[in-house]
Amino acid sequence: MNPVAPAPEHTDRSCDHTSVGVLVSSPSGLLVFERATPPAGLAPVAGHIDQNGGPEQAACDEVTEEVGLTVTHLHLLLDQWQPNRCRRTPTGPVGHHWWIFQADVSGSLRPSPREIRAPRWIHPGQLQQHALRTATYADGRLSREEFEREPGLEPVWCRFLHALELITLPSADLDRIDAVL
Numbered sequence: 001m002n003p004v005a006p007a008p009e010h011t012d013r014s015c016d017h018t019s020v021g022v023l024v025s026s027p028s029g030l031l032v033f034e035r036a037t038p039p040a041g042l043a044p045v046a047g048h049i050d051q052n053g054g055p056e057q058a059a060c061d062e063v064t065e066e067v068g069l070t071v072t073h074l075h076l077l078l079d080q081w082q083p084n085r086c087r088r089t090p091t092g093p094v095g096h097h098w099w100i101f102q103a104d105v106s107g108s109l110r111p112s113p114r115e116i117r118a119p120r121w122i123h124p125g126q127l128q129q130h131a132l133r134t135a136t137y138a139d140g141r142l143s144r145e146e147f148e149r150e151p152g153l154e155p156v157w158c159r160f161l162h163a164l165e166l167i168t169l170p171s172a173d174l175d176r177i178d179a180v181l
Contacts (some may be wrong), residue, residue, distance in 0.1 A: 028121035041154030055099035068110025
């Protein structure tokens with residue numbers, strides 16, 4: 001009997017140091033979820049650009065792949081480097097060049113069980129509470145196990161959402177969160 005080759009999405013790929021994040025909003029709030037794979041934390045849609053033809057195409061592809069929605073319009077919000085680690089095989093410097101978009105979408109939410117758990121729409125106050133939990137974790141007042149059991153925001157998202165004025169954290173908290181990236 002021949003072993004079955006893994007599907008392409010499960011292969012151990014090298015990090016290309018380029019990622020997109022996509023904010024999908026509705027009257028119910030911002031779409032976030034827990035990732036089915038590390039790192040722990042609530043996050044919007046995100047992924048590597050890989051061979052997706054550039055940031056815009058990668059953003060559209062990730063939205064469809066992770067939550068089953070179709071992007072009808074993208075608006076670039078941020079374009080910056082973040083020193084976040086990656087679970088992929090490391091090459092070169094630690095970090096990613098990120099493009100963060102706001103997306104208009106159509107369709108029905110169909111979350112990928114391979115990619116995400118517990119999708120939800122959260123309002124700004126809830127987003128702030130999750131950011132504070134991440135700051136508490138970065139300050140050492142929560143263990144990794146406690147944070148993984150009941151996560152705050154995925155650390156890389158704290159700096160982005162602060163820059164977009166969707167959450168507010170003191171500079172010292174942001175610096176500690178950057179240190180756990």
